[in-house]
Amino acid sequence: xxxxxxxxxxxxxxxxxxxxxxxxxxxxxxxxxxxxxxxxxxxxxxxxxxxxxxxxxxxxxxxxxxxxxxxxxxxxxxxxxxxxxxxxxxxxxxxxxxxxxxxxxxxxxxxxxxxx
Numbered sequence: 001x002x003x004x005x006x007x008x009x010x011x012x013x014x015x016x017x018x019x020x021x022x023x024x025x026x027x028x029x030x031x032x033x034x035x036x037x038x039x040x041x042x043x044x045x046x047x048x049x050x051x052x053x054x055x056x057x058x059x060x061x062x063x064x065x066x067x068x069x070x071x072x073x074x075x076x077x078x079x080x081x082x083x084x085x086x087x088x089x090x091x092x093x094x095x096x097x098x099x100x101x102x103x104x105x106x107x108x109x110x111x112x113x114x115x116x
Contacts, residue, residue: 012096014089016080024064024096033063045097048090057086060093 012024031041037059038044047056062077081089 012092012099014092016077017082018080022065023068024061024092025067026064026097026100027067030063030066033066034060048093057081057090057093061089064093064096 013021014024015021034041034044038047038056044056044060047053048060058074058078058081061081062072062074065072065077
């Protein structure tokens, strides 16, 4: 894995068949949707990785778009995916998920040392 700071600063944008550039972002709502559908977030990504599930891919991608396209359906997302770009898409999902899971280092630092 690359440097965590580098991953956190990456914004994963993709353009699907409709020509609209979208940002993949795994918000709390996205993760909750994945839990509803798979039982856990880990189960969703396991299904994608271990079983190469097309439904899991479509659902994970859909969840990653919810923050900017809440009315987009899973079926609509499926129609936007070109099979020729599957490997690149899966890699983009992984990068986005890692970036969203890494805490921002500036927000986890403790209080300043008053003696400094």
